[in-house]
Amino acid sequence: MPARQATRKPAGTRLTITPPADFDLARDVCSYGYFILAPNHWSVADQTLTRVLHLSDGPATCVIAQPKDKLSIRFDRALSPAERNEAKKQTSRMLRLNEGESHSKAFHTVDKRWRNPGRARLFRSPTLFEDVIKTVTSCNVAWPSTVNMNTQLCRHIGVGGAFPTAQKMARTRLGTLRGRCRVGYRDQRMIDLAKLFAKGQIDEPWLKSPKTPDDDLFKFLVSLPGIGPYAAGNIMQLLGRYSRLAIDTETVRHGKAVLGMTGTDRQITKKLEAHYEPFGDFKFKSYWFELWDFYESKRGPAHLWDREGVGKTFTAAQLQ
DNA sequence: GGTAGACCTGGACGC
């Protein structure tokens, strides 16, 4: 009988990243609703973010922790040198590590309310495509449906539990998106968007360039299928442009309930634009942290939210 | 340029 060989699983890769000095994983991940959406999973017990990243050799699950001042990213498999670079880029985008301390200070100079809690970063996705599709899943729908759509997209279209790539979604049948992923009439729009990304017809360097004027960016975004004024404003903040609000019913509700505004929705929209005007290039951040502060005043700190409970019912409509 | 109605889904509600 041959000697039994020890079967040791190859060690997964572990990356270490030095974030900006004011970065706080729990606060900065749990700062925007996308941290609740699949494939993201925030562990309240461990205070870590787990998700599948789509890398060139296939999906890889990573666990991001911040034991001290460094970020530790542990993968479930070994990554090639090229994949390590991809993983670092995607993680940096997701956590907005490109927004350093100077960016935070500039924001806090304009809006001092968030200096002490240190709020300055908004969580986003590893890729622009995921951010755009997530934005579409948040339009004209209650939050629990947005949660479900993203869960089903990862389950039925994403490889290995990852968020679907543009290439994969572009090849997906309408019936799969509608029947299995429950995206409803958004099916055709999502496939059209995926095709634009897959064919390279979305000029990402132009979208990301600081030289591109905000107005040009907005005009381009609203020309995309499924993207209207709200979605375009939201995608702008996801691109790092905070000079516009993304006004939806939640914004109007905030204007009424928290800021004490009165009038028709249209009048309140104008009042909101005027209210946030003093925050200039940081309008969206000032608005968003006000809204987030309201949620946390009702439900406690976001990094302690129960995923199945609060995470699915955290809109202001259900908090009033 | 402004407005009305359709588009889907899922939750709330009444029976």
Next chain:
DNA sequence: GCGTCCAGGTCTACC
């Protein structure tokens, strides 16, 4: 358990 109503942003047709 079933049927009805409603919320939610975008798109299209129409004025």
